[in-house]
Amino acid sequence: MPRLPLGKTACPPVARQHSRSVISRVNVAEERRTHWLAQLRERGVVRVAISYTAIAWLLLQAADVTFEPLGLPGWAMRALIVAAVLGFPLAVVLAWHFELGDHGLSRDSAPADAPRPRVHGIRRYADVLIIGVLLVAVAVLLVRQSDFGKPPLPERPSLAVLPFENLSGDEAQAYFSDGLAEEVLDRLGQVPGLMVVARSSSFSFRDQGLDVRTIAERLGVAVVLEGAVRRDGRRLRLSAKLIDGKTGYQLWSGSFDREMTDVFAVQEELARAVIDAIVPVARGDANAAVDAAPPTTSLTAYDLFLLGRAAQTLRGPAGVVHLKKSVDHFEQALKLDSGFARAQGALANSLVLLMLYNEAGTPDPEGLRRAESAVYKALSLNPDSSEAQVAYANLLRSTQRAGAEDAYRRAIELNPNNAEAWHGYAVYLAVQPGRREESDAATRRALELDPRSLVTWANYLGQVARVDRERLSEEMARVAVVFRDVPDALMGFVASAVMDGFPLEALRFSLAARASDGPVTVSPDQARFSSAFPWRNVDEDRVVSEVEAALAANPALRKGPIMFLLIDAYGMLGNEPRLRELFEELAASRGAENRDLNARMAFWYSVFGRYDEAARALALAEPIPEDPLSGGLGISINVFQAIPAKLRVLRATGREAEANELAQKYLAKWRDLRPQTRETGSFDWVDLAALAASEGHRDDAVDALRHAMDESDLPYLFRPTLPWFRSLEGDPGYDTLVREREQRIERIRPEMLAMESAQAKETTP
Numbered sequence: 086m087p088r089l090p091l092g093k094t095a096c097p098p099v100a101r102q103h104s105r106s107v108i109s110r111v112n113v114a115e116e117r118r119t120h121w122l123a124q125l126r127e128r129g130v131v132r133v134a135i136s137y138t139a140i141a142w143l144l145l146q147a148a149d150v151t152f153e154p155l156g157l158p159g160w161a162m163r164a165l166i167v168a169a170v171l172g173f174p175l176a177v178v179l180a181w182h183f184e185l186g187d188h189g190l191s192r193d194s195a196p197a198d199a200p201r202p203r204v205h206g207i208r209r210y211a212d213v214l215i216i217g218v219l220l221v222a223v224a225v226l227l228v229r230q231s232d233f234g235k236p237p238l239p240e241r242p243s244l245a246v247l248p249f250e251n252l253s254g255d256e257a258q259a260y261f262s263d264g265l266a267e268e269v270l271d272r273l274g275q276v277p278g279l280m281v282v283a284r285s286s287s288f289s290f291r292d293q294g295l296d297v298r299t300i301a302e303r304l305g306v307a308v309v310l311e312g313a314v315r316r317d318g319r320r321l322r323l324s325a326k327l328i329d330g331k332t333g334y335q336l337w338s339g340s341f342d343r344e345m346t347d348v349f350a351v352q353e354e355l356a357r358a359v360i361d362a363i364v365p366v367a368r369g370d371a372n373a374a375v376d377a378a379p380p381t382t383s384l385t386a387y388d389l390f391l392l393g394r395a396a397q398t399l400r401g402p403a404g405v406v407h408l409k410k411s412v413d414h415f416e417q418a419l420k421l422d423s424g425f426a427r428a429q430g431a432l433a434n435s436l437v438l439l440m441l442y443n444e445a446g447t448p449d450p451e452g453l454r455r456a457e458s459a460v461y462k463a464l465s466l467n468p469d470s471s472e473a474q475v476a477y478a479n480l481l482r483s484t485q486r487a488g489a490e491d492a493y494r495r496a497i498e499l500n501p502n503n504a505e506a507w508h509g510y511a512v513y514l515a516v517q518p519g520r521r522e523e524s525d526a527a528t529r530r531a532l533e534l535d536p537r538s539l540v541t542w543a544n545y546l547g548q549v550a551r552v553d554r555e556r557l558s559e560e561m562a563r564v565a566v567v568f569r570d571v572p573d574a575l576m577g578f579v580a581s582a583v584m585d586g587f588p589l590e591a592l593r594f595s596l597a598a599r600a601s602d603g604p605v606t607v608s609p610d611q612a613r614f615s616s617a618f619p620w621r622n623v624d625e626d627r628v629v630s631e632v633e634a635a636l637a638a639n640p641a642l643r644k645g646p647i648m649f650l651l652i653d654a655y656g657m658l659g660n661e662p663r664l665r666e667l668f669e670e671l672a673a674s675r676g677a678e679n680r681d682l683n684a685r686m687a688f689w690y691s692v693f694g695r696y697d698e699a700a701r702a703l704a705l706a707e708p709i710p711e712d713p714l715s716g717g718l719g720i721s722i723n724v725f726q727a728i729p730a731k732l733r734v735l736r737a738t739g740r741e742a743e744a745n746e747l748a749q750k751y752l753a754k755w756r757d758l759r760p761q762t763r764e765t766g767s768f769d770w771v772d773l774a775a776l777a778a779s780e781g782h783r784d785d786a787v788d789a790l791r792h793a794m795d796e797s798d799l800p801y802l803f804r805p806t807l808p809w810f811r812s813l814e815g816d817p818g819y820d821t822l823v824r825e826r827e828q829r830i831e832r833i834r835p836e837m838l839a840m841e842s843a844q845a846k847e848t849t850p
Contacts, residue, residue, distance in 0.1 A: 134173075141169040149340070243280040243306040244359070245287040246270040249323070250313040262314040263288070264391030265323065265352065269310075272356040274502035279360075282306055283504035283535035284398065293570060301330025303567060304536055308336060310359060319345045325355055348387070349379040381418075381425045389418035390428045397435055405442055411435045426467035433459035433476040441483055456480055471500035475509060482513050489513055504535035511544065524548065536567055539574055543581045550585055550796060561590045565597045572598040579618050586797025591619035592837050596844050618650065622799045623830055623837065628654040644674050649685060656689045657804055664689055678705050684727060691730040692808055696737035703731055729779035729809045748780050770796070771803045778809040787818040794822060798829055 148165055246269060251262040267284050274281040282304050290300050297309050312325035326338035339358055341351045381387050393414030396407045415432035418425055436456040440449075460480050463473035478492035493510035496503055508531040514524035528545045535541060542564055549557050561582070568574040575598035582591035595616055617631035632651045636642055648671055655664045671682050683705040690699035706727075728751055735744035770793035778786035793800035804810065805823050813819040 137173060141172070145169065242278065242308070243282070244273060245282040245301065245304045245306045245309050246273070246284075247300070247309060247311045248288045248291050249311070249325075252313050252315040253317065258316055260392050260395040261316055261388070264394055265314055265348070266312065267394060268352050269356050269359075271500075272352060273359060275500055276360055279502075280306075280534065281502045283502075283538070285504075286535045286537035288398075289537045289571070295570075296333070297328045298330060298333050305533070306330055312355075316345070321345050321348055321351065323351055323355065325358075327359055345384060348384070380427045381422045383418075383422045383425075386418040386421040386425055386428065389414045389421070390425065390431065393418065393428070393431055393435070397431065405439065408435050408439050408442070412439070424466060426463065426470060427472070429459065429466050430463040430470045430473035430476065433463040433473060434479075436460075437476050437479045437483070441479070453484070469499055471496045471503045471506060474499060475503065475506045478506070478513070479509055482509065502534055504531050504538065504541075507531035507534060508538065508541050508544075511541075515544070515548070521548070521552070525552075537571075537574075539577055542567075543578070546578075546581065547585055550587070557587070558590065561587075561593065565594065569597065569601055572601040575601065583618055583621055584801050586622075586793070586800045588619050588621070588623050588799055589833055589836060589840075592840055595619050596840060600844065619837070621650070621654070622801065622803075623834055625654045625657045629658070643670070649681070652685055652689070656692065657806060659806065661693050664693075680706055687734070688727065688730045691733045694737075696734050699730065699734045700738055703734055729775050732779055733808070748776075751776055752780065752782075771800045774803075775807070775809050778813055781812075783813055783816055783819075786813055787816060787822070790819070790822050794825060798833065799826065 145166065148162055246266050249262040249266040251259045253262075266288075270281060270284060270287075273279060286304060287300075290303075297311070301307070301309050307330050309328050309330055310325060311328065312323060315322040320342070321344070322340065322342045324338070324340040327336040328334070329336055337358060339355070341354060343351050381390070393411040396411035396414060412432060412435050415428050415435065418428040419432065422428070433456070436452070436459045440452040440456045456476075457480065460473070460477050463470065464477060467473060474492050474496035478489045478496060481487070481489035481492060490510075490513060493506055493513060496506035497510065500506070507527050511524050511527035511531055514520045514527060517524075525545075525548050528541060528548060531541045532538065532545060546557065546560060546564070549560050561578075564578060565575065568578075575594045578594040579591045579598070582588070582594060595618070599616070617628045617635070620627045620631075629651065632647060632654070635647065636651075642648075648667060652664060652667050655667065668682070668686050671679070675682055683702040686702035687699045687706055690696070690702060728747070732744050732748055735741070735747070770789045774786045774789035774793065777783075777789060790800070790803060793803060803826065805814075805826075810819075
């Protein structure tokens, strides 16, 4: 048998034939596959499939962003997805059977092996153009979704949550979208290292149409969260986006479509997504801060809780009715779920505020009892509730009991972004000897968290006025910028500046309010902040002329507080007949037993020596608060101004012993608190001077007036025409103060006139 060459083996003829057959079949299959792909390319099917897929994807991306703001129903997005999927095979079939040539669209009837029609001109490059545009669009979307080109995360993240837009088509549902935004804000506020601006500031930009970058600048934050909510029966859809405050660039966006029963899960998911977008992991377990069990198992109770929160935000001395509504909502929620700790904490807060807003100046026994009961129950349900701890601290502070500081500190520890806790703590520290710097620091922190808080700014400006007069104008200029779109707020600062003794700054606020483009609420309660108000203490004649002109132009103002401004001006000018006419007019419109009116009448009748009439008015204005810290009678007649009037009435009517007892009681309080007032500025030095002068303590009175002149330009109600100050005439120290006051008026009046003239020139076309 012949030997085979090395490396080869014998192969039977049948095997060789079988091998050739297999290879032939493989080659045929490969040729058919190649031919099939060539046919797909020649007929444009590949181009159409790729183009269709890319365009459909782009349309779905655009729809996801635009459908919700346009108010389209949820089924519209689902219908688009189904249409895109079903349209794909249709597009492929049409591409196989039809051809685009020089003569337009025609049925492709050429044999399989025949060359395809060729096109010329711009159509020849259609494929390249389409694919090129699609590639660019895809690249842009990929870049937008990536971190490339995005602004770097801030070293100290700060966030504002704007009110979520209500897309439900029912204005009555606005409370729900607001409540959802506030709940997310509360969760984010507990994240370590993240500063979250308070609701009162971030929600103040509602419906103003301002650019996000403008809002971020005014609030001093790095990023802004905005969203839209649609509540349709049992369905809830929330879309949100996180925007860089400097560039307006979108950092993150997302949408959530859930059943209403998942509302708490949606809040947690949104908070977690925001945290992942802006809070570095190195800052700690931030996500743990938003992990929370549902606050209640009753959606109805939760709805009532949100309604109560909405009413609670409208609180204030003039908004007690809203606080009472909030109490009703919270109590109804607790009837449905007695273990709803957040509702109990909110109820406690409302009841404490109602107690503080009591017209008598001191807590009434029933209000105190209800507040205490609500606070202690809130703490028993959740001792780790920052809101409940603030209510507890406010309760202890208002009733002058120990433990308020510990409660404020605990509230801040539980939620470092609780602006109300910082504000209350600052107020508490302000009356503690030796703690002014701590109070200032707490106030600044409260303003950082709630930069549009009127009451916090008023407190802060008062602190600056006492410790750094040179910085006062600078800080007031900041206020004018922060509230430049809120003229009503600026007019409120007019009153604060006048009361603090700074007429120049008061006029600046007034002019800024008049120059503002923001909405103005014209009401009798705000009419006292007219252009005449800054001139109080500077030019009483001008006050009279401007107020009389305002009343003539708008008789409805005659029922408002502007009348008290006119009364005081006529009183300082010594026009008793006109004063009596105004008292009679107000008694007819407000009622003869109105407490504020009778406080004013008692004051001025005592000044003019009408002691019998003053005594009758004083009886209707009682009781005078026993604690000087608790406020006073009337709008501008404070406790120590009312007391000299009452002392003069008592002595003039033969009640000397009662007058001496009253004087000694208040003088004793003054002596006890005087070291504190020197350091904290808790009292108005002019009020203290009035009491001392009325009792013959000339040195003490002059000393108090010197402090008042050191702390302000023109101390409020330091009027040499008042009888208790006339008793100081001839004292060298007092006479020096009077001359200094006159010199300041002569300096300030031309400056105020120049400011008004400058603005008039700017506004004259």
